[in-house]
Amino acid sequence: xxxxxxxxxxxxxxxxxxxxxxxxxxxxxxxxxxxxxxxxxxxxxxxxxxxxxxxxxxxxxxxxxxxxxxxxxxxxxxxxxxxxxxxxxxxxxxxxxxxxxxxxxxxxxxxxxxxxxxxxxxxxxxxxxxxxxxxxxxxxxxxxxxxxxxxxxxxxxxxxxxxxxxxxxxxxxxxxxxxxxxxxxxxxxxxxxxxxxxxxxxxxxxxxxxxxxxxxxxxxxxxxxxxxxxxxxxxxxxxxxxxxxxxxxxxxxxxxxxxx
Amino acid sequence: xxxxxxxxxxxxxxxxxxxxxxxxxxxxxxxxxxxxxxxxxxxxxxxxxxxxxxxxxxxxxxxxxxxxxxxxxxxxxxxxxxxxxxxxxxxxxxxxxxxxxxxxxxxxxxxxxxxxxxxxxxxxxxxxxxxxxxxxxxxxxxxxxxxxxxxxxxxxxxxxxxxxxxxxxxxxxxxxxxxxxxxxxxxxxxxxxxxxxxxxxxxxxxxxxxxxxxxxxxxxxxxxxxxxxxxxxxxxxxxxxxxxxxxxxxxxxxxxxxxxxxxxxxxxxx
Numbered sequence: 001x002x003x004x005x006x007x008x009x010x011x012x013x014x015x016x017x018x019x020x021x022x023x024x025x026x027x028x029x030x031x032x033x034x035x036x037x038x039x040x041x042x043x044x045x046x047x048x049x050x051x052x053x054x055x056x057x058x059x060x061x062x063x064x065x066x067x068x069x070x071x072x073x074x075x076x077x078x079x080x081x082x083x084x085x086x087x088x089x090x091x092x093x094x095x096x097x098x099x100x101x102x103x104x105x106x107x108x109x110x111x112x113x114x115x116x117x118x119x120x121x122x123x124x125x126x127x128x129x130x131x132x133x134x135x136x137x138x139x140x141x142x143x144x145x146x147x148x149x150x151x152x153x154x155x156x157x158x159x160x161x162x163x164x165x166x167x168x169x170x171x172x173x174x175x176x177x178x179x180x181x182x183x184x185x186x187x188x189x190x191x192x193x194x195x196x197x198x199x200x201x202x203x204x205x206x207x208x209x210x211x212x213x214x215x216x217x218x219x220x221x222x223x224x225x226x227x228x229x230x231x232x233x234x235x236x237x238x239x240x241x242x243x244x245x246x247x248x249x250x251x252x253x254x255x256x257x258x259x260x
Numbered sequence: 261x262x263x264x265x266x267x268x269x270x271x272x273x274x275x276x277x278x279x280x281x282x283x284x285x286x287x288x289x290x291x292x293x294x295x296x297x298x299x300x301x302x303x304x305x306x307x308x309x310x311x312x313x314x315x316x317x318x319x320x321x322x323x324x325x326x327x328x329x330x331x332x333x334x335x336x337x338x339x340x341x342x343x344x345x346x347x348x349x350x351x352x353x354x355x356x357x358x359x360x361x362x363x364x365x366x367x368x369x370x371x372x373x374x375x376x377x378x379x380x381x382x383x384x385x386x387x388x389x390x391x392x393x394x395x396x397x398x399x400x401x402x403x404x405x406x407x408x409x410x411x412x413x414x415x416x417x418x419x420x421x422x423x424x425x426x427x428x429x430x431x432x433x434x435x436x437x438x439x440x441x442x443x444x445x446x447x448x449x450x451x452x453x454x455x456x457x458x459x460x461x462x463x464x465x466x467x468x469x470x471x472x473x474x475x476x477x478x479x480x481x482x483x484x485x486x487x488x489x490x491x492x493x494x495x496x497x498x499x500x501x502x503x504x505x506x507x508x509x510x511x512x513x514x515x516x517x518x519x520x521x522x523x524x525x526x527x528x529x530x
Contacts, residue, residue, distance in 0.1 A: 060479060062475055062478070086478065086481065087481065095472070099476045101476070103400035106489075107488055107489070110489055111477075111480055111486075114487035115485075120489060123489065124489070143424075144424075145424065145427040145428065163481070
């Protein structure tokens with residue numbers, strides 16, 4: 001089997017009727033089905049505890065569903081092909097400190113390619129390429145714990161890019177970033193041709209990066225459709241403890257002027 | 261306010277020091293590790309009541325500090341910070357061993373005090389030696405060197421992770437302590453029960469984090485092996501560094517240099 005097969009297949013992510021309960025009995029997912037096709041960029045939104053992170057953890061087999069299946073490409077996610085799935089799905093964690101564990105930025109980005117068993121020169125090339133993509137090549141020799149949040153996030157993305165994944169999965173990529181770093185990240189995400197699945201509360205970012213949105217509420221999908229349409233539906237947003245993106249809300253200054 | 265974290269753990273500064281560019285910094289980490297081990301072995305191999313024979317050994321730290329351009333004051337403070345351990349080790353010696361060992365004028369000094377002094381000297385020398393190793397090399401190259409010298413891999417990996425997450429853990433502990441301090445108005449010290457709870461939380465958070473890190477590693481194909489791209493080369497300079505110090509330590513160990521020198525001076529004046 002191996003990686004070649006995966007790269008040739010279309011990078012479809014398909015979930016059918018996923019159910020998951022945490023060991024303590026808390027319900028995580030309650031019948032989730034969707035199909036994301038090659039090159040799509042999808043925002044996963046919903047209130048805290050709606051099941052976004054739980055769903056992401058299913059995408060590369062960290063959690064396995066009590067019922068239902070996930071398919072990446074042509075294969076169901078199972079312990080048998082976990083390696084291929086993880087090679088294909090790149091995951092960027094919410095907290096970069098969990099993701100950056102090697103002594104230097106270079107070593108960290110090289111960690112994945114080295115595990116794939118690439119040659120030394122190829123590893124170096126991949127690392128440099130990934131760091132250049134996220135504009136972090138100057139951080140190469142720095143220890144990760146000395147970086148700012150924004151820098152850490154860039155490097156965390158580079159660690160995943162260096163594995164040349166087909167599907168990028170991100171958990172709250174814009175949280176704890178300052179406005180400029182956030183803007184830079186949005187630009188970066190828009191430039192990627194990968195299939196993207198992004199769990200977020202930042203609906204403005206979702207509007208910029210994702211053409212499709214899936215709304216989760218209490219472990220179920222309550223809506224799935226074009227971002228621009230869903231984010232205008234105030235009822236739906238209210239039910240899901242969300243709010244219109246700031247850009248779609250009234251300007252406070254104009255609103256005051258109107259009142260007068 | 262709480263400065264414990266900052267005082268104890270600004271060891272991150274050691275990494276900054278390790279980025280210096282003196283010739284000592286550029287030596288092969290393995291040479292420095294071996295020399296430090298030799299130094300420590302030589303120092304601890306002396307008898308219980310040794311005092312004067314340690315004096316020549318101070319040449320080693322003094323030389324490294326001078327040639328490596330390191331801040332002696334900072335290192336001395338670090339040594340002082342860990343000194344309670346050594347003091348605790350030796351503090352009962354004067355009580356247990358009261359036999360008069362040496363007379364200065366009419367004041368008798370018991371064997372306990374002499375051995376206590378000996379412990380302190382050993383402590384200062386060995387801790388300074390270890391700190392200097394890290395300050396001149398950096399923690400991770402030291403780990404790397406240990407690995408290349410044949411120390412088992414799991415041990416080295418544990419050490420590397422310990423160092424990497426020490427900073428994250430102390431940050432977390434500091435944030436919790438700050439949150440506690442801001443809501444407890446009267447007492448500067450933590451109550452026993454609060455302390456237990458804070459510690460428990462810290463442990464749980466650490467476990468959670470460990471799991472997430474492990475997951476992050478699995479996501480990138482971790483299979484129990486950590487591969488790194490570093491290579492180390494030894495040159496004649498590295499060999500001579502080890503050999504010269506080995507020679508000096510042997511001389512210091514075999515001959516009691518201060519005594520010999522004293523004897524020689526006395527003979528000259530006779």
